[in-house]
Amino acid sequence: MPSNISIEGSKILRVPKTMDVEALKQRLNGAGQGHLLQFWDSLSSEEQTAFFNELSHMNFEEINGFFETAMQSLKHVADKIDDLLEPLPADVCGSVTRTDHQKQQEYTATGLQAIGSSSVAVLLLAGGQGTRLGVGYPKGMYNVDLPSAKTLYQLQAERILKVQENAKEHTGKSCEVPWYIMTSEHTKEPTRQFFASHNYFGLKESNVVLFEQNLLPCIGFDGKIFLANPHKVALAPDGNGGLYRALRSSIVLADMERRGIQYVHVYCVDNILVKMADPLFLGFCINKGANCGAKVVEKGFPTEAVGVVCKVEGKYQVVEYSEITLPTAEKRNSDGRLTFNAGNICNHFFTMDFLKMVSDPSQESQLKHHVAKKKIPHVNAAGEQMKPNEPNGIKMEKFVFDVFHFTTTFAVWEVLREEEFSPLKNADGAAKDTPTTCRSDLYNLHRSWLQRAGATFTHNDGSPIPPIASSNSSNAGAGDSQRTCEEFNEIVCEVSPLVSYGGEGLDTIVHGKSFLPPVCMERDGAGKVKVTNGTS
Template identity: 35%
Template structure:
C-alpha cells in the first residue's frame, strides 16, 4: 500500500481526508513533512474533543459551576504573630535543606512570543531590567545562580520552549554563556491541531503543514515525561531522577518578581507531604483577571475568573474581604512522583479556546479571518490540583512577587513592571539603612535595580551597603 493510500484511509475514517488535497502538488520532502505531522496526531482523542467542544453544546453547559458546590479553600496566610513567624522559619529551614541536598529542580514555562508587547522574539528575551535592560531570562537565571551560591548546589534549570521559539531561545542562552548556569536543558511543548469551529475539520496552514498550536501550560507535565532530542536523550523527568531531584518549582517566564525556589514555600510543601502546592495572592476586586483557588464538592480546584459565577465573585465576608480571594499566580511546587503518576494513569482535561487562525482554502489561498474561526485545545496545569492527595496553598505578597509582563502599555506592561521592581528594590535599600525618596503615593521616583548576583534578598543586601547611603538617582547594583 502506498503512503498516500495509507494516509487517505486513516484520515477518511476520522473525517479529515481534506488534509491531502494538495498532496499531488508536493515534492517528496514536503510530503514526508506532512505525513509526519499527521502521524503525530492522536485522532481518537481528537475525535472525542471535537464531539465535546465543537459539535456538542460544549462543556460550558455540562460543567457549569453551581454556587452551592463551591467553598473557600484553606490558605496558609502571611504570618501575623510570633508563633506564625516561628513556624515560617522552621519551614524555611526545611526548604533550605532540600536545596542544599540538590533535591529541587526548576521549570520555566517559556513557549510564548512577545507579540502583545510589540516585540519580535521569545518573551523570555524581552529586556525588562529597570536600569540594566536585562532580559527576563537573565534575571531568572541569575536567581538560580545565586541560589546555588547560597545553598552549595545549584538547582538544575529546565526551560520549556515552543517549536516557534526553541532555536532562538537556545541560541540566546548560548550567546550569553548560559548566564553562568551549571545545568540548563530545553524541552519542547506539545502541540494540538486547530480545527474549524463549525465543522471540526483540521485547518491547513500551508499545503504541507497543519495549523498547529501549543497545547497549553498543562502540557508541561507531558513534555517533561517525553523522550528528548528525537529519542536520543532520557526524558527530563528521568534525568531529574538520576540527579536526585524530587521536587520541582514551576513558574512562567513573564513574571520577573518570582522568588524562584523560595525555601519557605518548598518547606511548607514538604512539611505537608504535599504532591502539588500553589502560591496565591489576595484578589483586590471581583473583576481581577486571575483564577481563584477554591474547593468544589470538597476537592481543591481552580476556577478561571471568567467562569466564576458573579454571585461568588462578589461575595464578601463580614469584614468586607472577598470570600473567594485566593488568586492563582502560576507559581507551583510539584513532586516528580506526582507528575509520573499523572502521566501514567490520568490525562488533564482539554479546554477549548475560540481564536482567529489563518488557513488555506480549497483554492490554495491564505485566508486571514476577521472573526474567530477556530477552536484550539489547551490543557491547564492547575487542573492537576484535584488529582493531588495532599496539597498546601500559600499566600504571598503581590508587591513582592507578582507583576507579570503581558501588554505593551497599561496594566502588566514594561512601565508597571519597572515601577514594581524599583519599589521593591527601594524597600530593600531602606531596610539596609539607605535613604530612598518616595512620591506621595509611596512609589520610587526613578529606576532602581539590584541583580540577584549582588543580593538575592533584603537580608543579604544589608551586609553589602553602608547604612546612611542616600539614593538620589537611578542605581543598578551588580
C-alpha cells in the same frame, strides 16, 4: 540506532521507512479528515515527505475525541458553578503576612536544606512568543529597560545562582538547581541560541535543559482540521498544561530521577518578580507534607480578572472569574476578606512522585481541554490563504493547574503581590502588565529592600524622600499609600539577584547611608558588590 528512529531535541520520533500514501488516505478518510491530502499531487517530493511524516505521527481518533469533548464544553461555557464552590480549608493555607518571623525562618531553613541536598529543580513554562508584546522572539529574551539591561532569562538565571549560594552557606554543601525550560516549536531554537550566546548566564550548560511542548491541530467548527498551507497542518501549542504529556514524551522525568530530584518548582516566564526555588515556599509545602502546592496573591477586588484557587465538589481547582456570579465573587468572611480571594499566579510546587503520577497516561488523559474560539488563518479548498475576521474554529489547550484535583495533600501560600507578582503581558500603552509596570514594580521592591536595610533616599537638592509604605504596615493609610507611591515613581533602584535573592544581606552594605537615585547595585567578577547612585 534503528533506521526508523530519529531524535528531535529531547523527543524520540519514529519515521516511517516508506510512505504508504494509500494507507494514510484510508486512515484520514476513516477519521473524516481526508481533505488534508487534497493538494498532495501538487506537492514537491520534499514537501510530500515532510507532510507524510507530520500526518503519520497524529492520532486522529484521539484528536476527534478532543474536538467532540471541546464542543460539548462550549455549550456550557456560560454556566456558573457557584453552588459547587467551597473556600480553601484553613489547614492547607499559609500567608507571609500572617506567619510570624520565627516560623518563616523554620520554613526557609527547611527549603534551603532541600536545595542544599540538590533535591530541588525549577521548571519554567516558556512557550510564549511575545505576540502581545509586539516582538517576534521568546518572551524570556525581553528586556524591560532596566539600567542593567538584563532580560527576564538573565534575572531568573541569576536568582538560581544566588539561591544555590544561599543554600551552600546554610548547609555547607555545594549544590545545583537544574533548570528545565519547556519551549514551543517556535521558541525552542531561539532560546537555545540565546542561552548559548550568553554562556548560560553563569549556570552550567548541563543544568539548563530545554524540552518542547506538544502541538494540537486547529479545528473548524465543523470538526475539520485546518491546513496552514497545502503541505502543513495548522497547529497551536497545547497549553502550559501540555507539560505533563511533554514530560512523558521527553527525557526530562528520567533526568530528574537520575539527579535525585524530590521537589519541583514550576512557574511562568513572564513574572519579573518570580523567586525560583523559593526556600520559604518550598519549606512551607514540605512542612505541610503536601505533594502539590500553589503560591497565590490576595485578589485586589471582587471582579479582578484572575483565577481563584478553591475547591469544587471536594476537589482543589482554579476557577476562572467568568465561571462565578458577582454575588459569589463579592462574598466576604467575618474579617472582611473575600471568601474566594486566593488569586492564582501560576507558581506551583510538586513532589517528584506527584509529577510522575500526573504525567502517567491514565491520569494525564483525564485532564480536559479548555477551548477558545479563534480566528484561524488557513488555506481554503482553492489553495488560497484566508485570514478570517471572525472566529472560525477552536484551539484546545490544557492548563498546568488542572492537576490540582488529583491531590489530597495540598498547600496554599499567600504572598504579597508587590513582592512577588508582576507579569509582563502587554506592550506599553496597555492599562496593565506592561514593560513599564514591571520595571516600576521591580524598582519599588528593591527600594523597599534598601529601606528595610536602613538606607535612605534623597532628592537632588539633598532633601529626603519619604520612605515607601509597606503593605505590612498597620499604620499606612490610604492617603499615605497614594502619596508614597507617587513619590517613589521618581526613583530608579535595581539590585542584582547576584547581590540579594530576596532582600537579605543588604544591611552591611547600605545601613545608615543615603542614596541619590538612580541606584544600581551589582556584583563584579571578583564577587565584590559595587553600588552606583546619582551621577557616579
